Amino acid sequence: MAIPAAALNAYAQAARMGGSASTAGTGAAKEALGGGGFGDFLEKAIDSTVDASKASERQMAVSTAGNGGSNLIDVVTAVSEAETTLQTVMAVRDKVIAAYNDIIKMPI
Structure with a gap:
């Protein structure tokens, strides 16, 4: 099964960010992530999801309007x-929620 380029790019970006954060200290990890932290990483991921969704909607709108330049393959x-x-x-x-639940269940 072929994995779309968007998923490969997302996995590669996450691997780069995860690799640099695991080898660096706390302060250096924030700098490696662009001055932010895990919250900034999630914000970027959500923004890219919204952008992909909007691009999909634009392709469908162009296709249904009948304007040339967009075919069914582009929409799909x-x-x-x-x-x-x-x-x-x-x-x-789901993984973040599962990790949070595991942390909550830990004895203090």
Whole structure:
């Protein structure tokens, strides 16, 4: 099964950010992540998800309006990329929630 380019880019970006943060100290990790932290990383991921969704909607609008330059393959590709991006964000959200629940259950 082929993995769309958007998912590969998201995984590569997460791996780069995760790798630099794990080898650096706390202050250096924030600098490696662009001066922010995990919250900034999540914000960027959500922004890219919204952008992919908007691009998909634009492709569908152009296709349904009948304007030349957009065919069914472009629409299906855009929708597939948006769906993959959304599924990736949902998987990360589920892992974060599971980690939070594990932390809450830890004895103090």
